[in-house]
Amino acid sequence: MLGNILFAISAFFLFGFLNVTSSPMPGGDRGVGYALMMIICGGGFFVSTGLLAWKLGANHCFDWLGERSRVLLLLGWFAFAISTMGFEAL
Numbered sequence: 001m002l003g004n005i006l007f008a009i010s011a012f013f014l015f016g017f018l019n020v021t022s023s024p025m026p027g028g029d030r031g032v033g034y035a036l037m038m039i040i041c042g043g044g045f046f047v048s049t050g051l052l053a054w055k056l057g058a059n060h061c062f063d064w065l066g067e068r069s070r071v072l073l074l075l076g077w078f079a080f081a082i083s084t085m086g087f088e089a090l
Helices: 002-021 029-058 069-089
Strands: none
Touching (some): 002 029, 029 069
């Protein structure tokens, strides 16, 4: 049940993040709100996907990776998170 909730929260933050980044950054006070929304959606997506990966790993969903599944899961999620944050910086 928690995994489904984390998936929905991740999807919510991803939708917000994609909605914000679909338009060019405005100037003035709207630019501050735009930047704040990017930080909130990007950070929320970062945290919620991390928790989702942890929950799936705790439920042994990645046992097919072998005995180093936790290390591979951490590295895979970290690469995913860094690429997402790099996209936010563009």
